[in-house]
Amino acid sequence: PRILPIAAADEPILHQPAHAVADVSTPAIQRLLDDMLVTLQAANGVGIAAPQVFAPLRIIIVASRPNPRYPDAPLMSPIAMLNPEILWQSDTTCSGWEGCLSVPDTRAQVKRAERLRISYLTRTGERVEATYSGFVARIIQHECDHLDGILFPERLE
Numbered sequence: 001p002r003i004l005p006i007a008a009a010d011e012p013i014l015h016q017p018a019h020a021v022a023d024v025s026t027p028a029i030q031r032l033l034d035d036m037l038v039t040l041q042a043a044n045g046v047g048i049a050a051p052q053v054f055a056p057l058r059i060i061i062v063a064s065r066p067n068p069r070y071p072d073a074p075l076m077s078p079i080a081m082l083n084p085e086i087l088w089q090s091d092t093t094c095s096g097w098e099g100c101l102s103v104p105d106t107r108a109q110v111k112r113a114e115r116l117r118i119s120y121l122t123r124t125g126e127r128v129e130a131t132y133s134g135f136v137a138r139i140i141q142h143e144c145d146h147l148d149g150i151l152f153p154e155r156l157e
């Protein structure tokens with residue numbers, strides 16, 4: 001696996017919708033997942049979306065860990081979500097700090113749904129549904145926005 005370049009905010013790919021993955025089992029997709037993971041870890045992030053590494057595909061990786069702004073964030077093994085679909089979002093919202101690997105040196109408070117239910121394919125092609133809340137739900141919403149060409153500064157009130 002190799003560390004990939006991360007698209008800056010002015011790159012067109014970050015402002016257009018990504019395409020669904022047709023076949024998760026191809027070597028190209030499996031390699032992209034490995035490269036996204038090492039890129040995320042090298043960038044010290046808590047999430048990453050394929051368009052950020054110039055791949056216009058509906059793939060995200062979620063990797064929450066405790067950090068100065070979210071000291072009680074869960075430490076989780078990175079989860080790759082392919083073709084994620086948010087099935088439900090709570091009306092209850094909460095505001096929290098966000099940053100973006102494509103918008104360096106910028107932090108802002110963003111209002112997000114507190115809880116959500118998501119359906120996605122794992123890297124082995126199984127369909128999974130799961131419910132998340134708090135910081136992990138925030139990361140998921142931030143990454144799914146990337147798949148729709150939306151950056152967090154567009155979410156500021």
Ligand SMILES: O=C(O)C[C@@H](Cc1ccccc1)C(=O)SCC(=O)c1ccccc1
Binds near residue numbers: 097099
């Ligand atoms: O650009 C990305 O998608 C990665 C982004 C994910 C994210 C961070 C915070 C809230 C929602 C989504 C980052 O990992 S930015 C760098 C970071 O590790 C961080 C920034 C602010 C708060 C906590 C972590």
Ligand SMILES: [Zn+2]
Binds near residue numbers: 099100101102142146
């Ligand atoms: Zn981002």
